[in-house]
Amino acid sequence: MSIIKAENLSFSYESEGAEVKVFENLNIDIDEGEFVAVLGHNGSGKSTFAKHLNAILTPKSGRVTVCGIDTADESRLFELRKNVGMVFQNPDNQIVATVVEEDVAFGLENLGVPREEMRRRVDEALKVVRMYDYRTYAPHLLSGGQKQRVAIAGILAMEPRCIVLDEPTAMLDPIGRDEVMETVRRLNREKGITIVLITHYMDEAVKADRCIVMDRGKIVMDDRPASIFPKVEEMRALGLDVPQATELVWELKRRGLNIETGALRSAGAIESILKMTRDQL
Template structure:
C-alpha cells in the first residue's frame, strides 16, 4: 500500500479577520492525499485557496475544521509543529525573504545549524545540496549579487539541507523571469525524480504543471478537478470557464481541432505537437 505524505480530511479554513457573519471559507471542505514521492501540482486563479492550502501542509496554518496529517502527525497539535516543518519544507515566492546570510554557503547552513546538526555533517550537507541545485561554484558568493533564479535555487538548497521528505513550492517562480523560472523548475523536477522527494507545486503557470504526476485545480476554496495533466488540460473549455489557461501547445491543438484538423487534443509539449503534425495525412 502506498504511503501518504500528507492527508487532508474535510479541511475548512476561515481567516480570522474575515467578517464574523461571513460564511465564506478560504478552504471549504477539502479532502486530499499526497503520496510519498509524488509530484503534485495545485492550480487555481488568485483567491482560489491554493496558497492557503499549501500553508496547511507544513503547519503554518491550522484548520478551522477538519484535519491535516503530515506523515501521520496532526498539524493542529502544537507539539508536532517542529517535526512537521522538518518533514515538509517550504519555498516561498520571494527568494529575498528567505535568504538570511551574506554568503551563499552560510545561508544553506542556517537551517541545519538551527536543527543542532553537528558541524562536520553540516559541511557535507551544504556542499551536497548546493551541488544538487547546481550552485556549488557560487558557494562563497554574496546572495544579493545572484540572479532571481539563482537566489531561489539557493533557497531550495537551504530547505534541502534540512533533509525534508517533502518540499512545498508556493508560487516559487512567480517573481522570476522566464530563464530563472526554467532553472528553478528543472531543479524542482530533478529533486523529485532523482532524489525521490515529494514535491507539491503551487503555481498559476500552466506549463509548469505539465510534468506533474497529478494536478489538482482549486476554485473558491474547493477542489473542482483532479487527474493527470493530459486529462486536466484537454478540458480547455472548462479550464477557461474558471479563468485558467492551458499550455500553449494544448491550446493550439484545441484551435486546430475546432478548425477541422484531425489532431489529438491532449498534446502538452512542442515535441508532441511536431509529431502529431508530421503524422497528418
C-alpha cells in the same frame, strides 16, 4: 503510501467583522514521491492550502496529516517542519544570512546539527542545486533563479521528505524559471522527494505527475496533466490557461478537422498535426 492527507479541511478568516471562507471540507491525498501541481486563479485558496502543510496555518476544522504528523500537534512542530520544506515566492525574503553557505546552514544550525555533519550536508545540498561554486557569495549578488536555488538548498540540507513551493517562479525571468523547475524535477526524480508546486504557469504544471485545480476553495479537477489540459473550455472558464500546443490541436478539432487532441508540448502538437496531414493525403 500517502504522505499528505487533508481530511474535511476547512479554513476561514475574519475580515471587517465578517467571516470569509477560504475552503470547506477539502479532501486531498498525496502519495510519497508524487510531483503535484496545484492550480487555480488568485484567491482560489491554493496558497492557503499550502500554508497548512507545515503548520504556518492550522485547520479551523478537519485534520491535516503530513509524514504521519498531525499539523495541529504543537509538540511535533519541528519534526514536521524538518520533514516538510517550504519555498516562497520572493527569494529575497527567505534568505537570512549574508553568505550563501551560511544561509543553507541556517536550518541545520537551528536543529543543533554538529558542525562536521553540517558542513557535509551544506556542501551536498549546494552541489545538488548546482550552487556550490557560489557558496561564499553574498546573496544580493545572485540572480533571482540562483537565489531561489539557494533557498531550495537550505531546505534540502534538512533532508525533508516533502517540499512545498508556493509560486517559486512568479518573480523570476524565463532563465531563472527554467533553472528552478529543472532543480525541482531532479529532486523529485532522483531523490524521490514529494513535490507540491503551487503555480499559475501552465508550462510548469504540465511537468507534474498530477494537477489539482482549485476554484473558490473547492477541488474541481484532479488528474494527470494530459487529462486536464485538453479540457480547454473548462480550464478557460476557471480563469486558467492551457499550453498553446494543446489549444492549437483543440482549435483544429473544433473546426472539424480529424485530429488527435491531448498534446501538451510542441513536439506532441507537431506529431498530431503531421499525422493528420499524412492521413488526409
